[in-house]
Amino acid sequence: VTTTPNILLVEDNDDDAELTELAFKRAQIQSHIVRAKDGFEALDYLRGRGAHRDRDPRDLPAVILLDLNLPRMRGLEVLKAIREDARAKLVPVVILSSSDEENDRVGAYGNHANSYVRKPVDHGDFSRAVQSLGLYWLAVNLPPHSSATSLAFSR
Amino acid sequence: MQTVKPSGSPPAPTPASDRNAEERFRTMADHAPVLLWMSGTDALCNFFNEPWLAFTGRTMEMELGNGWAEGVHAEDFQRCMSTYLSAFVERREFRMEYRLRRADGEYRWVLDNGVPHFGPDGVFAGYIGSCIDITDLKEAREELDRKVLERTAELEAFAYSVSHDLRAPLRAIAGFSEELSRSCIDQIDERGRHYLERISEGAKRMGILMDGLLALSRIARTDLVKGHVNLSGLARDVLKELREREPSRAVDAEITDGLMAKADLGLVRVLLENLLANAWKFTAKKDRARIVVGQQPGRPQAFFVRDDGAGFDMQYSGRLFAPFQRLHAKQDFDGTGIGLATVHRIATRHGGRAWAEGAVGQGATFYFTLEGSS
Numbered sequence: 325v326t327t328t329p330n331i332l333l334v335e336d337n338d339d340d341a342e343l344t345e346l347a348f349k350r351a352q353i354q355s356h357i358v359r360a361k362d363g364f365e366a367l368d369y370l371r372g373r374g375a376h377r378d379r380d381p382r383d384l385p386a387v388i389l390l391d392l393n394l395p396r397m398r399g400l401e402v403l404k405a406i407r408e409d410a411r412a413k414l415v416p417v418v419i420l421s422s423s424d425e426e427n428d429r430v431g432a433y434g435n436h437a438n439s440y441v442r443k444p445v446d447h448g449d450f451s452r453a454v455q456s457l458g459l460y461w462l463a464v465n466l467p468p469h470s471s472a473t474s475l476a477f478s479r
Numbered sequence: 480m481q482t483v484k485p486s487g488s489p490p491a492p493t494p495a496s497d498r499n500a501e502e503r504f505r506t507m508a509d510h511a512p513v514l515l516w517m518s519g520t521d522a523l524c525n526f527f528n529e530p531w532l533a534f535t536g537r538t539m540e541m542e543l544g545n546g547w548a549e550g551v552h553a554e555d556f557q558r559c560m561s562t563y564l565s566a567f568v569e570r571r572e573f574r575m576e577y578r579l580r581r582a583d584g585e586y587r588w589v590l591d592n593g594v595p596h597f598g599p600d601g602v603f604a605g606y607i608g609s610c611i612d613i614t615d616l617k618e619a620r621e622e623l624d625r626k627v628l629e630r631t632a633e634l635e636a637f638a639y640s641v642s643h644d645l646r647a648p649l650r651a652i653a654g655f656s657e658e659l660s661r662s663c664i665d666q667i668d669e670r671g672r673h674y675l676e677r678i679s680e681g682a683k684r685m686g687i688l689m690d691g692l693l694a695l696s697r698i699a700r701t702d703l704v705k706g707h708v709n710l711s712g713l714a715r716d717v718l719k720e721l722r723e724r725e726p727s728r729a730v731d732a733e734i735t736d737g738l739m740a741k742a743d744l745g746l747v748r749v750l751l752e753n754l755l756a757n758a759w760k761f762t763a764k765k766d767r768a769r770i771v772v773g774q775q776p777g778r779p780q781a782f783f784v785r786d787d788g789a790g791f792d793m794q795y796s797g798r799l800f801a802p803f804q805r806l807h808a809k810q811d812f813d814g815t816g817i818g819l820a821t822v823h824r825i826a827t828r829h830g831g832r833a834w835a836e837g838a839v840g841q842g843a844t845f846y847f848t849l850e851g852s853s
Contacts, residue, residue, distance in 0.1 A: 445682060447653050
């Protein structure tokens with residue numbers, strides 16, 4: 325049994341991170357969530373650098389959940405950096421944003437996001453959104469790397 | 480030395496009436512608050528009034544012919560000459576803006592309006608032109624444009640902030656009160672549960688209000704793309720959606736065919752959605768309701784949506800279209816108070832307006848125009 329996490333959550337807001345983790349737990353989706361507080365940490369994690377230098381960068385998450393409103397490096401810049409990374413560029417990225425502004429959506433898809441989800445204020449709606457996207461990206465969707473594929477079902 | 484005059488009859492002296500007319504013209508030209516010039520059939524200038532000479536600080540001799548063109552700014556020279564000469568060839572009136580050097584050396588923007596003039600026999604005699612200094616006007620206009628851009632940017636930043644930053648703490652309030660009522664329900668008594676419910680309700684409502692506000696600001700920020708819009712068809716679509724959402728309601732709809740307007744399709748749809756949802760909502764207490772969409776008789780550019788629902792007191796009609804103003808208690812008719820503000824803003828963005836008529840218990844009529852009344 326591998327212990328590699330299968331979701332990378334890039335979220336600076338502690339409340340949102342906790343609520344997202346709670347929603348996954350409630351949905352009873354088998355998953356392991358690693359959280360990065362900003363884009364730099366997320367990129368370090370994906371590349372096995374900095375605080376994550378002991379990690380094998382070949383173990384990629386099945387999906388990256390990316391907030392747009394991030395400190396230091398905006399969400400769209402993080403997305404661009406992921407898409408330019410030799411290994412991580414194929415990992416599905418789901419934007420989880422407060423905004424439903426057209427500019428944000430066009431920017432996200434323009435930089436090859438795989439999906440765009442607006443975080444609802446209502447917790448029931450939020451839990452349902454997390455449940456369906458968790459089911460889809462971890463169980464229905466086949467990620468590019470086989471290690472991640474087996475992972476979704478092995479845990 | 481005496482000039483030898485040709486033999487024959489002596490030259491006719493200039494009649495006194497002609498001299499008077501010329502003098503009157505001079506007086507008028509020299510005291511007009513505009514810069515005047517005249518040219519002959521050869522397109523060369525043959526007259527400048529006092530204000531022109533005072534403005535350029537040059538003498539009549541220097542300005543005559545093409546001399547005046549020395550004062551035109553180098554960047555405007557080509558355009559200025561070709562506008563003048565191409566109009567001249569066709570004997571057409573022209574209007575142009577260019578920079579002209581003032582006596583103190585400063586270039587000022589002038590608006591020059593030239594018209595061909597003809598003799599009493601209808602023969603083309605040249606051009607008469609008048610110029611005014613529009614530099615201050617131009618600068619004021621540019622300043623205004625700059626301000627509009629600035630305000631729009633501020634509005635965008637505000638909307639972005641509402642959309643991103645204010646929703647996060649709201650999600651925390653809604654989310655954790657929900658988690659509290661789920662995970663720790665055993666430790667909370669009846670009263671505590673009631674309070675938790677109120678917190679959730681409040682957060683949810685604030686989310687709806689913020690979305691309404693955002694939608695309102697979006698109307699100001701979107702570019703208007705006008706086309707021919709079929710209001711009758713749109714109204715039918717919207718009513719169909721309302722019926723599908725609440726199939727149990729009995730609502731008779733009467734929509735006049737062929738209501739057309741030159742407007743932005745997306746925005747007009749939002750306008751009709753708000754007015755029809757409003758009519759739908761305020762007739763909810765009737766067994767059988769009636770909604771009419773039509774055109775005001777004798778004023779075809781004024782459209783209306785009429786219902787036979789709860790109505791309102793005309794005393795408050797001025798408050799109807801202001802954001803967050805509501806005339807009914809939330810428990811009677813739910814709403815955010817954003818809908819009619821949205822309608823009003825869409826109408827004014829098109830150059831039109833929105834107004835209402837009604838009476839308590841006797842229904843309401845909401846009118847709107849999508850262009851300035853001409």
